[in-house]
Amino acid sequence: MTHVETLVETGSISSRDRRVILAASLGTVFEFYDFFLIGLVATEIAKAFFSGVNPTAGFIFTLLGFAAGFMLRPFGAIVFGRLGDLVGRKYTFLVTIVLMGGSTFIIGLLPAYATIGVAAPIAFVVMRMLQGLALGGEFGGAMVYVAEHAPSNKRATYTAWIIMTAAIGFLLAVAVIIPLRMALGADAFTLWGWRVPFIISILLLGVSLWIRLKLDESPEFKRMKAEGKASKSPLAETFGTWKNVKVIIIAALCILPAQAVIWYTGQFYTLFFLTKVLKVENLSANLMLITATVLTAPLYVLFGKLSDKIGRRPVYVTGYLLAALLTIPAFQGLTHFANPALEAAQDRAPITILADPNDCSFQFNPLGTAKFTTSCDVGISAVANLGLNYRSEDAAAGSVAAVKVGDRVIASYPADAADAAAQKTRLDSELKQALADVGYPLGNADPAAINGPAIISLLCVLLALGAMVFAPTTTSLLEMFPSRIRYTAMSFPYHLSAAWFGGFLPATAFAIVAATGNVYAGLYYPVGIAAACMILSLIFAKETLGTDISKG
Numbered sequence: 001m002t003h004v005e006t007l008v009e010t011g012s013i014s015s016r017d018r019r020v021i022l023a024a025s026l027g028t029v030f031e032f033y034d035f036f037l038i039g040l041v042a043t044e045i046a047k048a049f050f051s052g053v054n055p056t057a058g059f060i061f062t063l064l065g066f067a068a069g070f071m072l073r074p075f076g077a078i079v080f081g082r083l084g085d086l087v088g089r090k091y092t093f094l095v096t097i098v099l100m101g102g103s104t105f106i107i108g109l110l111p112a113y114a115t116i117g118v119a120a121p122i123a124f125v126v127m128r129m130l131q132g133l134a135l136g137g138e139f140g141g142a143m144v145y146v147a148e149h150a151p152s153n154k155r156a157t158y159t160a161w162i163i164m165t166a167a168i169g170f171l172l173a174v175a176v177i178i179p180l181r182m183a184l185g186a187d188a189f190t191l192w193g194w195r196v197p198f199i200i201s202i203l204l205l206g207v208s209l210w211i212r213l214k215l216d217e218s219p220e221f222k223r224m225k226a227e228g229k230a231s232k233s234p235l236a237e238t239f240g241t242w243k244n245v246k247v248i249i250i251a252a253l254c255i256l257p258a259q260a261v262i263w264y265t266g267q268f269y270t271l272f273f274l275t276k277v278l279k280v281e282n283l284s285a286n287l288m289l290i291t292a293t294v295l296t297a298p299l300y301v302l303f304g305k306l307s308d309k310i311g312r313r314p315v316y317v318t319g320y321l322l323a324a325l326l327t328i329p330a331f332q333g334l335t336h337f338a339n340p341a342l343e344a345a346q347d348r349a350p351i352t353i354l355a356d357p358n359d360c361s362f363q364f365n366p367l368g369t370a371k372f373t374t375s376c377d378v379g380i381s382a383v384a385n386l387g388l389n390y391r392s393e394d395a396a397a398g399s400v401a402a403v404k405v406g407d408r409v410i411a412s413y414p415a416d417a418a419d420a421a422a423q424k425t426r427l428d429s430e431l432k433q434a435l436a437d438v439g440y441p442l443g444n445a446d447p448a449a450i451n452g453p454a455i456i457s458l459l460c461v462l463l464a465l466g467a468m469v470f471a472p473t474t475t476s477l478l479e480m481f482p483s484r485i486r487y488t489a490m491s492f493p494y495h496l497s498a499a500w501f502g503g504f505l506p507a508t509a510f511a512i513v514a515a516t517g518n519v520y521a522g523l524y525y526p527v528g529i530a531a532a533c534m535i536l537s538l539i540f541a542k543e544t545l546g547t548d549i550s551k552g
Helices: 003-010 013-039 042-049 053-087 089-109 117-147 154-184 186-191 193-199 199-211 219-227 234-237 242-277 282-296 300-308 312-338 340-348 375-384 421-438 452-479 483-503 505-516 522-539
Strands: 352-357 391-394 402-405 408-411
Touching: 003 089, 003 199, 013 042, 013 089, 013 154, 013 199, 013 352, 042 117, 042 186, 042 193, 042 340, 053 089, 053 117, 089 193, 089 199, 117 452, 117 483, 154 186, 154 193, 154 242, 154 282, 154 300, 154 483, 186 193, 186 483, 193 199, 219 483, 234 483, 242 282, 242 312, 242 452, 242 483, 242 505, 242 522, 282 452, 300 312, 300 402, 312 340, 312 452, 312 522, 352 375, 375 402, 375 421, 402 421, 402 452, 408 421, 452 483, 505 522
Parallel strands: 352 391
Antiparallel strands: 352 402, 402 408
């Protein structure tokens, strides 16, 4: 009887295999630590590598560099998925950890723009792309590796430990950056301190290599090799057969998009909303998110275990339904408990842009190249720059736009006016005075009015939704494909959805908010995808619980 057959029959796993799973999990924690660092020090990186452009454009380019890592993840899935199916899971782990750790370490050593000019941002983006390639091969491989060690009746329970490492990697990155920022002070951290988390990652690389070198090969892969059933052309088998391509399409477009946007909404968009919209002080917002992440981390295993009992699809479809119903009310609750003065002011004296609709542009400019010059554009920008909610109302054709705060109307101006500088000063001054008169808080949220426990509870709800859908969907994904191409076929749709749906969540949400003036409208994106995937999964997705993954 083979090792795999023994596991399936007994439903147990040896202490040696438990150590293997723990080792794979720890290595993946370090990979996610490396991957999340960029987003947490984006402001400092913009100043170091993109100082040759204006600060706004520099920050945008930094975020585009962050996005480059997401865009390369599907290609990493193809490159390293093929390698994992050809030569083995263990050796692919070694390559991905060296690539990720090495590129992260080098980012910490890269000379700044002031030293080497345009070569600095180019080198940064290249390193970020290498990180994306590495993570594209890492996460799916770790899932496959653990699943092929686990007993069939506990497969999602054990793979959930790997899934939980994404949250733990984020926690580790934050746990390094926040104390370092506080210890060094803002100036020193901006000048050189931001490099420390990248440089010390070489120590994590050493630990990860030591862990990975002690791993044994997956028993399922060894069985295939011994029986001569391993694939000789994983890419051709994966993408050259309609049977497999159809499953990839179902996974990438019907199941996984909702998983990606629900998880990124809870883990990332909440932090943006608290700090940029509700004006909660950055450290306080981070600490509340950290607390909620710690509290909800065990739920990954809990929902994995539930899907081992009742099935994958019932759990994640229910999660999609709950996300569609609860996401917007949860964010409205964040407003109520984080900045009640802002909520009260919005209800008491809503802001309205009065303008000729032909005078208004779609104000979303990620590359910083477009110019918004009409009186409507200027009025919208004045309100949007304060992070405030507004609505639009049509005015007479050809009229100059105005901003209405409660009952007070403040005239805007075209940006190309002869006295534009004086007009800007007037508009900003009158707008802020009008907002102050009706009780809008223009600074940070009042710490005494912030209800921390309530905010943490709402964050726990949003993060729990991510935990509810993550383990069942990814475990179901790896059960959809035969062993000989599992690494390649499972990794590609997962990272494609993570990149194109989860990775584009911030930009898409910002675009919707910019177009509507409604700070909650950006949530229509994750809510809409969750609702669509719930329906599509009920129609096209098949239950995979009980699948014998040793076949094929």
